[in-house]
């Protein structure tokens with residue numbers, strides 16, 4: 384039997400926790416309550432594993448924390464619109480090659496900024512102002528056919544030098560990102576990889592694990608598009624997937 388004091392503690396906890404939690408979360412999301420200093424390092428606590436050295440393809444486990452994911456999903460929700468495919472001349476086209484919704488996230492937002500800074504630091508203390516952040520959501524039947532994230536002919540000269548694609552939320556099978564030009568054979572490697580990648584595929588394909596991300600380069604050092612960067616969002620046959628593109632931008636002239 385619980386004593387009177389214990390009963391009181393249980394009742395107080397049951398009442399106070401649900402009451403305080405949303406308020407703490409709101410303070411945290413606005414940067415007023417910085418739990419990271421004592422709970423989770425400000426720069427995240429992610430694990431880096433190299434998938435391929437040249438050109439680099441790097442897996443980042445837990446790149447975005449659960450609280451950050453929750454926040455970003457809420458931030459993106461009202462901003463989602465049907466995704467477009469961008470043409471080289473700068474115009475946007477609705478196309479069945481890309482069936483999803485997407486939303487550019489405001490770079491002034493403290494948590495978006497934090498993710499941009501984390502991505503920039505990972506790439507050798509790059510300037511975080513170069514980073515663009517876009518959430519992208521797939522419902523059942525959604526996909527993004529293999530494509531390049533950048534093109535040297537982009538009308539405004541801005542190119543996506545690198546991509547970090549983070550999974551914010553996913554409940555689907557074999558619905559990660561596929562790289563048709565990167566041949567893969569995982570048979571001689573640790574089975575640990577199979578938590579992050581589809582080990583039975585003959586090309587590189589990630590598993591959609593919330594919080595985890597893949598980094599890859601889209602351009603070589605002369606500014607040419609890398610064949611290896613061809614990638615697609617695999618079909619979501621049932622369930623859903625929400626990802627976050629974290630692109631580091633360069634201008635064509637920077638390669639001149």
Ligand SMILES: O=C(O)CCC(=O)C(=O)O
Nearest residue numbers: 519527559560615616617
């Ligand atoms: O959904 C994916 O796995 C990849 C998404 C993608 O390629 C994009 O949004 O550009």
